[in-house]
Amino acid sequence: MILNLDLPFEPKLLEEINNIGIRKYFLEGDTIINIGNNIKSMPILISGVLKILREDHNGDELLLYFLKQGESCAMTLNCCTRNAKSEIRAVAETNVEILFLPNTKMEEWSANYKSWRNFVFDSYHQRFSELLETIDKIAFLNMDERLLVLLKDKTELQHSLEINQTHQEIANELNTSRVVISRLLKKLERLGKIELHRNRIKIIHL
DNA sequence: ACATTAATTGTGT
DNA sequence: ACACAATTAATGT
Structure with a gap:
């Protein structure tokens, strides 16, 4: 082959x-x-x-x-x-x-x-x-910045603007707690950068 | 279509 | 960090 x-x-x-x-x-x-x-x-x-x-x-x-x-x-x-x-x-x-x-x-x-x-x-x-x-x-980066970088990396590596992961899973990757990630993601959603769904994060623009 | 349940997500202390 | 509330998705009846 x-x-x-x-x-x-x-x-x-x-x-x-x-x-x-x-x-x-x-x-x-x-x-x-x-x-x-x-x-x-x-x-x-x-x-x-x-x-x-x-x-x-x-x-x-x-x-x-x-x-x-x-x-x-x-x-x-x-x-x-x-x-x-x-x-x-x-x-x-x-x-x-x-x-x-x-x-x-x-x-x-x-x-x-x-x-x-x-x-x-x-x-x-x-x-x-x-x-x-x-x-x-x-x-050197705060958790909110690390999360942002991770989201960027993930969207770039896959071709899709959807991340199919729970907050818990993301928290594990960054070695932090789920609550922290949920709050930060919520903040990003309020800023219009992402859309939150169950088991799924849709990227609008980062 | 509705009720039940489990998992995920949101928020106040 | 913890506890609890709210929401969502899946499943059975």
């Missing part, structure tokens, strides 16, 4: 990836990787959006960043090469299609293909930047 990841891999590597990679499909909300899972293959996102979450000792979670087409998770990449357990959770934000590459090939490809090395480095770099961004948001 022809696979176009829009990644600048050498034809030979691309062929290997096509032969060896295993394609899997997940539905929105599915957990693809959980904390503590042993990572035996490395994922590359073919389509859709993944969200990467961190969890604290109480089980409270926090959204770290999103992954979209052609991207991979540096955290998993890291685990992959060391054969370690995952320290993050990956959940399908939309329906997703993922290509899994066995970690046994990682070293060989790194040695043989420049484009693979570049891809791995770029992935690390991208994730690192995103993590910094996330830290900045948590440290």
Whole structure:
């Protein structure tokens, strides 16, 4: 099957990836990787959006960043090469299609293909930047601003102006309480920026 | 069509 | 943060 990841891999590597990679499909909300899972293959996102979450000792979670087409998770990449357990959770934000590459090939490809090395480095770099961004948001933005950024990200990542989530779920992603989110959303609604429905938020303009 | 119920959302303290 | 009220959606009769 022809696979176009829009990644600048050498034809030979691309062929290997096509032969060896295993394609899997997940539905929105599915957990693809959980904390503590042993990572035996490395994922590359073919389509859709993944969200990467961190969890604290109480089980409270926090959204770290999103992954979209052609991207991979540096955290998993890291685990992959060391054969370690995952320290993050990956959940399908939309329906997703993922290509899994066995970690046994990682070293060989790194040695043989420049484009693979570049891809791995770029992935690390991208994730690192995103993590910094996330830290900045948590440290320097108020909750109302963080919520606004999240809504913007979500609408941009999906194509739709509807977010099908409860206030509770959003609160979990931002690691705050449902009441806070409800109040902030209500404020946004009064400003005419959004429309609130049960399990659904319609974006008017942000 | 109506009643019941569970889940989600809204608001005052 | 908690408690409770109000609203909504789903389901059964």
